[in-house]
Amino acid sequence: MLIFKQSRCIALLVSVILVSFSAISLMNPEGSAATGENVIEMGKLKSVSHTAAEAIVPGTKSAIHRTSASSSTIIPMLYTTAAEPVHTWARMVSAGWLSPEKLQRQNAVKKGTAEPKAKVTVVKATPSAAQALKKAAKGTTSVNKVKAATQQHPPATLFFSRTKLLSQEQQAEATWSYAVSEEDLLLLQKIVMAEAEGEPYQGKVAVANVVLNRLRSANFPDTIHDVIYQKSQFSPVANGRLKRVKPNADSIKAVNAALMGVKEVTDDTYFFLSLTLAQDLTVHHSRTLLKTIGNHTFYK
Template sequence: MDIISKNRWVAPMLSVLLVCIVGANVVQATGKWNEASDSKQMTELAASAENSENSFSEDRRMMKDGTSLSTDASIQADNWTNSLPAKNWLTAAQEEQEQKEAKAKHVARAAAAAKAKKEAALKLAKVEHAKAVAAITTPPQKLYFTRTKLLNQEDSKLATWSYSVSDKELLLLQKIVMAEAEGEPYEGKVAVANVVLNRLRSANFPDTIYKVIYQKSQFSPVANGRLKRVTPNEDSIKAVNAALNGKKEVADDTYYFLSLTLADDLTVARSQKKVKTIGHHTFYK
């Protein structure tokens, strides 16, 4: 017990000493950590300062070279704009130009269509003119008939029968037209040729041009000899050619004509139905 009483102060002192030693170690360790942290912070601050200095130096250099500091911002803005989806925005000038081009194309197409139409019309007119000239200058060698009418050459497939015209009969037809209608209008000459051809078609009259013209008591120039004396003029030839090609001044059922002022026998005028009058001739069914 005495030993314990004498040595009881030792434990507290050992505790105090142990605390001091541990505290000293903690302070030493803490100081080292703070020193390392402070060193790291100082290094980062130095690097930042150096970057700022470099950036400032670069800006000074660019300004000294005359380069605007806003160029980079402008380039970035352009790059951003270009990165956007493309849009078909047209300026007013571009729209106006496109409208002009569209109008020009429309006008060109319209002109081409009008030209084509005009050319087609001219071509048709030439064809019709050629037909008209042929009808005047070129007599057909064959006539085409149905039971009721003389057909145009283009309608030959509709014919029920045909008739070949000889050169001798062609001249004879031209002469009877000349002898009967020398002083008559061109239409009257065509009508006289129509009457002869209508009789050729009809079953009530002879079946050849020669026999029709020379049928007894039918054409006065045959009886008085005028038929042999006349020479067909240009109008008579044209009128015959036109009639042979299908031109008609009187209907297909017209079989008679006479001059009411010159005829001695007016039986036809009293017995037949009048169709029309051309010049001095009156035509009958």
């Protein structure tokens, strides 16, 4: 007591130690007996195997550690495997090719869909409109007949009035007729080829029209042969080209069309020439120009 009285620091230190022990005793009221109980509990755990420990806490692993080299107390250490997730989510993505059967089914479904029907309105034609349609149909039919005939065989007989070449349907109006021989037909095809080989199809028909117009006119010879071979009229006759040429398909077709009544120039057209090739331009200066087709200029 005398020492405590002499040193207050020692007294304070002792009091602090006493307070600490009292606090420890309050937290563990069993005191020194707790140590023995703990040893007993650890002894019970010695008989627990690893499998039993894992059964107590699922998803855990057990490990046995010794507290010290001299102590025989075994303390099981339980821990969870944090690296392995308990639930594993797997995203399944399914992909597949369309089989031909599936495609056929899809096409069948598309074809089976009903399409809306369009409304059809019927308009009745007036009597005047109906007559106009009939006339147009007749005109189309006649043109088609002429085209079909020109592609097959030309007529064997030509019919003329005083002013024009008539069609086969107009033969009742004819003032005279002309029988076309094989020689006439070949000469007509050759003169068209010789004069208009490089010209368009309409130009070939127009050359044949000029020959037939001269045949009809009283101012020229009365046969196709004489019209073509008339002196100083067609340059291919003078230079011999007429004998050398062989008619092509366009020339034959153009002659057949002209014989059937197709006209690219009027019935009063009797002359034609090429302004770039002709050496004598008397016709150009003395006659009336009617039409130009390709390189040829036609006059009456």
